């Protein structure tokens with residue numbers, strides 16, 4: 001680490017920025033595409049199947065099904081890129097990017113490791129340094145943007161099933177956003193700030209001081225809402241083969257489709273990073289007061305990947321909700337719960353805890 | 354009269370959602386772990402080209418025209434199977450054979466041509482049921498595929514040799530010359 005840092009002294013600050021951006025975003029994209037594999041193989045194992053294991057490089061090297069990723073990538077690349085006749089061409093092209101980019105850049109403020117000091121300069125392991133004034137409001141806001149991608153994709157493709165999917169997704173998003181925000185506000189309140197670095201620092205290194213223990217209700221609300229937010233089962237209302245053909249991406253094919261799929265997984269990664277940061281102490285290593293930088297990064301990655309796996313795990317455990325059940329759960333259960341959570345913690349704080 | 358469906362009473366614990374979800378997750382995780390430590394060949398799925406299913410006795414697969422030990426066809430061209438076939442995919446052309454026909458007054462028949470269109474065959478086994486001579490069997494080969502329609506029309510010699518390799522018999526391509534009347538040979 002010291003050698004690396006001394007290398008950093010010689011380069012301008014912008015270099016450090018570029019390195020962070022490249023590493024973080026390419027890592028997220030890589031993880032997102034690997035997670036499609038995890039999803040397929042994991043679901044297969046959960047359901048006593050085998051999953052994709054046939055694709056092989058040169059007909060030999062199967063690398064436990066990972067070659068399927070390459071095959072899928074190549075396939076998507078060479079497929080014909082169809083645009084429906086009456087689609088709004090511009091928006092149809094724009095929509096996958098609008099879905100993908102917010103999912104990705106939401107990660108920008110999340111610290112993925114301990115900051116380290118070298119030569120009087122502190123280097124922060126997050127794309128945007130703490131104290132940028134946006135803090136955790138930024139991923140919340142950006143996450144809310146993601147629905148534009150879905151809605152635009154649905155709307156521009158001029159297909160009634162797509163638009164139904166898009167409408168349902170945005171309705172779900174709106175109803176869950178509030179409960180989620182209130183849960184996060186509770187954390188801001190008890191932390192006394194909304195900077196992720198601060199949130200992590202106040203949680204400390206002891207697992208029983210993490211927010212999951214202090215606000216279990218908040219965690220349940222937040223995590224549930226994250227499923228609706230990322231449009232994943234059991235709340236995947238943008239899609240639904242049985243009701244609305246394929247949902248918002250009915251008319252999409254080739255690279256645009258894979259971009260939409262990748263957006264979902266990037267969103268999942270960002271969501272799990274948020275869960276890890278807000279409720280599980282971010283990069284804090286349990287019982288280690290001052291972890292090394294590497295250890296903290298590993299700890300964060302482990303937490304993030306664990307929650308990404310929980311997303312997959314839940315998807316293959318629970319049946320889908322019906323639309324009215326979703327609305328019921330969102331407005332009549334999640335919202336009151338998070339409100340009660342907020343009020344309870346406000347009361348506790350007023351009692352001087 | 355309507356049927357009264359008994360409603361399942363959920364306990365308060367079940368109504369919290371969280372507990373049943375955890376129960377469900379523990380079940381799926383159990384499956385996940387079990388499969389994680391099971392090698393692929395030991396899982397339920399049969400990995401087809403490498404592994405094959407044990408075919409049960411009496412399976413109705415590709416047909417075989419049975420033969421006697423000397424290689425003569427058992428079929429007597431009685432057309433029963435052709436009549437019985439619901440898919441109408443068997444076509445037979447009969448012929449008389451054997452010099453003994455003339456000298457000893459035996460009349461022996463056999464198919465000169467016997468063809469089954471495997472694309473139309475539904476593998477119902479009616480031909481096997483109908484055959485008075487037990488001359489046509491449906492056996493265990495289910496990998497019937499070809500690149501063109503014509504090669505799915507199995508002729509007499511194709512049908513007589515379908516299981517030659519599997520049974521370790523030699524492939525036949527012509528009828529043996531009969532020396533004794535077939536009828537005296539115990540079937």
Ligand code: SF4
Nearest residue numbers: 438474475477478480
């Ligand atoms: S199996 Fe059925 S369909 Fe096929 S040839 Fe025999 S009788 Fe006809």
Ligand code: SF4
Nearest residue numbers: 428429431432434484
């Ligand atoms: S029923 Fe048997 S003996 Fe008669 S023609 Fe068919 S295969 Fe030959």
